[in-house]
Amino acid sequence: MFTSLAGRSVVITGGTKGIGKGIARVFAGVGAKVLVVGRDEDAGKATARELGVSHLSADVTRAEDCARIARTAAERHGGVDVLCASGGVFPGRRLTDMTEADIDAVVGVNLKGTMLCVQACLAPLQASGRGRVVLTSSITGPLTGYPGWSHYGASRAAQLGFMRTAAMELAPKGITINAVLPGNILTERLAAQGEDYLRGLRAAIPVGRLGTAEDIGNACLFLATDEAAYITGTSLVVDGGQILPESPEALGLM
Template sequence: MKVDLTGKVVIVTGGSKGIGKGIATVFAEQGAHVVIAARGMEAATDVANQLQAQGLSASAATVDVENYESVESMATEVANSFGSIDILCANAGIFPSMKLEDMTTDHWDQVLNVNARGTMFAVKACVPHLKKANAGRVIITSSITGPVTGYAGWTHYAASKAAQLGFMRTAALELAPYHITVNAVLPGNIATEGLDGLGDTYLQKMAKAIPFGSLGRVEDIAYAALFLSSKEAGFITGQSIIIDGGQTLPEDAEAF
């Protein structure tokens, strides 16, 4: 897929690993300057250096999406350094597993603060700069878990991901007069380093749940985000795209 992002400035929160790193790589390959924004500067710098070694344009920034001042400062620094913010990929998120009976308010708040409030903070901080861009774009990384499916141990995560979509729809309405689109990608089971250590049996179980018979790649999510960032997608807003290899389709898991 070819989308010319030459001259565009893209922020990817949570861009130092997993889906965020995949998004950052694909966008950089299309000519954008990508800012890898993450809590850990060392990890963000490592990814930026890897992209630069490939002849791509990238830089690193530190951000704590739970803290609005941190997010606002990062967005202002990016806009001042590179002249604009054209695309925000609000991807930062956490997914600790915990049964409802064991969950405390602190556990709940941490996940909602990072995943849902962190998304709002990132979008809010970038809005003044996206308004100045020519057709700004916001792509939120949500999940099938919460909006479409449930998974034991993830009540807090599921709630946060459903909340992102409610936020997305109204944000899309508010920002439409400025020709800023706000959309979301909903990954299914995707192979990332976050799955390392779960064991082959668990990974095989995850793959078996997908009609395609294998886990998705981070690039599968990145290319969907890339389309939503394109000028060709300029009349699409407030929408979500499921990228799951058909995982959510079967009524009977044994039917395929």
């Protein structure tokens, strides 16, 4: 039986849509006081109404906005017990066409934004006495590659490099930091690709289905529990076995 997280203050960046929204749904469902953060004001308001959570419009690439996130969580919910850094962008661009602005945009949100949010929330996380940081990374970059996503993959792999050293620095403060690495998750954007595309994706996953945003939320929830207090600096792959087959033919042998 896991210790209840009801009443704990949870900040979720990128929490207004996609995987971040699924994470918010899971934490709200166990009674946590959730603050979702995103740049889209309308999406944030809609998510807040739907899930019964609080919302703040902010840009995680700006240090002053990240400081405002921490202040707002303290003002509305009394502090920060859990930070789920789930903000991310993934515009496709091949190396031959990639611009400096493309690189800056992806690295700015996915890596710099993660680091700034963690930094801004350090004091309230330490004051919590049970501070938890959970990063949403990806299998793309740390474990796999995909054409057009070299900048994205680099940013996600870099998150894990940050996490490992941060884990050592934060351990004496009573804060753990871990990462969840999603595989193919059925978000609004993926669903828009059509059923033929989704059928091909499902065929490559041993468990036979795409993941849900709530699957990622459940992994984040576990890493935020008191029972996960001895886990830090590690990553949890949540992909239905997607990275396991040596070749597509291997799935036909199951």
